[in-house]
Amino acid sequence: MSHEEANGPWWCDLSVDELDTRILRLLIEQPRTSVREYARILGIARGTLQARLDRLEREGVITGTGPTLSPAALGHPVLAFVHVEVTQGHLDEVGDALAGVPEIVEAFSITGGGDLMTRVVARDAGHLEDVIQRLIQVPGVVRTRTEVALRERVPHRLLPLVEAIGRAAKGR
CATH class of the missing domain: 1.10.10.10 (Winged helix-like DNA-binding domain superfamily/Winged helix DNA-binding domain)
Incomplete structure (x- = not known):
């Protein structure tokens, strides 16, 4: 069912x-x-x-x-998704530590490859490497895996979802 x-x-x-x-x-x-x-x-x-x-x-x-701010317009045009593997039992502590890294604009606990997925912004590739090196130094971080975004294909949006909910509400 x-x-x-x-x-x-x-x-x-x-x-x-x-x-x-x-x-x-x-x-x-x-x-x-x-x-x-x-x-x-x-x-x-x-x-x-x-x-x-x-x-x-x-x-x-x-x-x-x-307002919605643009990291690129603020001098941080590089966007990367950094997956963080955490020592078992240390997720909260690592999450708290990541909150202190200004270049991490979002972090989520996830299933699959890794324990956390972070959205990281940086000035350039060298700056991104520096941020990743700081992440690796956080107690409880086992390893990281980084994927760099090349181009935004679907901008953050909620209007299509709101419209779908509206259509469903209309049919109730």
């Missing part, structure tokens, strides 16, 4: 409805617009919109409102 057969369609667990998806789409497409203007565009009361935004933040759907 599939997960969907056992639990119903994937969207049954969502607390996001069609209006929420319209709000999210607007936030993605026009991030610098005021709440008053969003309410006008959506044709809803400002208080209704604010209540929805507050709920979406409380539920963790909206996790930030800051």
